[in-house]
Amino acid sequence: MDILIFFADINYQFGLSDVFEDLDIQGIEGQNSKNNLFYLNAGIRLKL
Secondary structure, eight states: OEETTEEEEEEEEOOSSBSOSSOOOTTTTTOOOBOOEEEEEEEEOOOO
């Protein structure tokens, strides 16, 4: 979204492959280890 010189971006990225294939930590075994990411960028756009 752009409003004058201000901007905001919301993104979500999901991973399809496992990050940790052989993870044997108690309580984590068998859990989903995909690399999922949510982030928000906001700021002022300057034209130089």
